[in-house]
Amino acid sequence: MRRSLVMALVALVLLAFGFIYFALDPSSSSLFPQCVFLSLSGYKCPGCGSQRAIHALLHGHVVEAFKFNALLLISIPWLAFCLFAETQRVRNPRLYVRLNPPLLMWLFLALVVIWWVLRNIFDW
Numbered sequence: 001m002r003r004s005l006v007m008a009l010v011a012l013v014l015l016a017f018g019f020i021y022f023a024l025d026p027s028s029s030s031l032f033p034q035c036v037f038l039s040l041s042g043y044k045c046p047g048c049g050s051q052r053a054i055h056a057l058l059h060g061h062v063v064e065a066f067k068f069n070a071l072l073l074i075s076i077p078w079l080a081f082c083l084f085a086e087t088q089r090v091r092n093p094r095l096y097v098r099l100n101p102p103l104l105m106w107l108f109l110a111l112v113v114i115w116w117v118l119r120n121i122f123d124w
Contacts, residue, residue, distance in 0.1 A: 026051035
């Protein structure tokens with residue numbers, strides 16, 4: 001019972017955020033936070049452009065979303081699959097274990113760091 005209540009609340013919060021990101025453009029609204037790292041250093045962090053990418057995705061503009069933050073767009077299917085595996089953790093523990101080995105987590109961290117460096121070198 002408690003788990004289903006938590007899942008319902010998470011779904012409700014995600015739905016609310018989805019509506020906000022659909023209705024308001026992060027590029028022109030002061031409601032959305034600005035990147036502190038970009039403001040202080042002048043360099044983009046790995047997450048820069050994510051809010052605009054989500055807004056573009058919700059409007060069906062996949063190419064535009066890719067231009068805002070390619071790593072986010074590429075990561076969405078993997079993150080969705082990991083979330084599914086988390087919900088099935090009790091019923092199918094082998095799936096969860098296979099999706100969360102330490103090596104995969106380190107590889108994903110390396111991918112984020114590589115993305116961070118390359119997007120600043122090539123101004124992506």
